[in-house]
Amino acid sequence: MFCYFLTLLLLGCGGKTSEKKVSEESKTETEQETISVTNDSKKKILFFGDSLTAGYGLELGEAFPSIIQQKIDSLGLDYQVINAGLSGETTASGKNRLEWVLEEDISIVIIELGANDGLRGVPLHETESNLQAMVDMVQEKLPDAEIVLAGMKIPPNMGPEYTSTFERIFPELAEKENVPLIPFLLENVAGIPDLNQGDGIHPTVEGQKIVAQNVWAVLEPML
Numbered sequence: 001m002f003c004y005f006l007t008l009l010l011l012g013c014g015g016k017t018s019e020k021k022v023s024e025e026s027k028t029e030t031e032q033e034t035i036s037v038t039n040d041s042k043k044k045i046l047f048f049g050d051s052l053t054a055g056y057g058l059e060l061g062e063a064f065p066s067i068i069q070q071k072i073d074s075l076g077l078d079y080q081v082i083n084a085g086l087s088g089e090t091t092a093s094g095k096n097r098l099e100w101v102l103e104e105d106i107s108i109v110i111i112e113l114g115a116n117d118g119l120r121g122v123p124l125h126e127t128e129s130n131l132q133a134m135v136d137m138v139q140e141k142l143p144d145a146e147i148v149l150a151g152m153k154i155p156p157n158m159g160p161e162y163t164s165t166f167e168r169i170f171p172e173l174a175e176k177e178n179v180p181l182i183p184f185l186l187e188n189v190a191g192i193p194d195l196n197q198g199d200g201i202h203p204t205v206e207g208q209k210i211v212a213q214n215v216w217a218v219l220e221p222m223l
Helices: 002-010 015-036 064-074 091-101 115-120 124-141 160-177 205-222
Strands: 043-049 079-085 106-112 146-150
Touching (some): 043 064, 064 205, 079 106, 115 124, 146 160, 146 205
Parallel strands (some): 106 146
C-alpha cells in the first residue's frame, strides 16, 4: 500500500492537469511569501523543496515551514521563514530555480528535493549532481549561510539497487559537505493513513506537525 501511494507523488492529486494548476498556485504563493519578507530585518530561513514543503492540499499556513515559524516565534528567535516549496519540483528544475530565490540575508537554506527524481527513475548520478550543484550554488552565493539536506526514501519499484543507492545520496552528500542532515523527512508519517491526505502520500495537518518535529530536531541547535 505504501509503495502504491508513494508512486502517486509523481502525479499529485487529480492527475497531471491538477498538478499543473497546483504548481502554478504554489509558485504564486511562493513568490508572495518571498516578497512578503523581503523588507523584514530578521534573519531568514529558506525552505526550498517540492509539494511536501509547499504543503500540497493544505493552506499555506498549515505547511511544516509555517509550523516551524510558529515555534521560532514562540521562542522569541529573530528568524523569518520563507516557504519556497513548489509542487512537482525535481532536482533538475530546482537547480534552475534556486538562484531566483536566494537572497543576501538568508542565514539557513534547507534543501528538500529528490523524491520526484526517484519516482521517475531519474539516473542517480543526475540527482546527485543536481543536489551537489545546489549546495555549491548556495556556498558560492551565500558563503556564510548554513545548509541542511532533507533525506528522502522511495518505494522499491525501481529495484533494490536503485532504491538503496538513492537513499544513500543524501547522507553521503551531507557527510561530504559537512552539513546537517534530516535523515528522513517523512519519518513517522509515511505510510500511516491517518497522517496523510486521500492520496496517501501528502501529510495532513497532523502529519505536517510531525514533519515539523523531524525538521526542528535538526534545525533548533542551529538557531
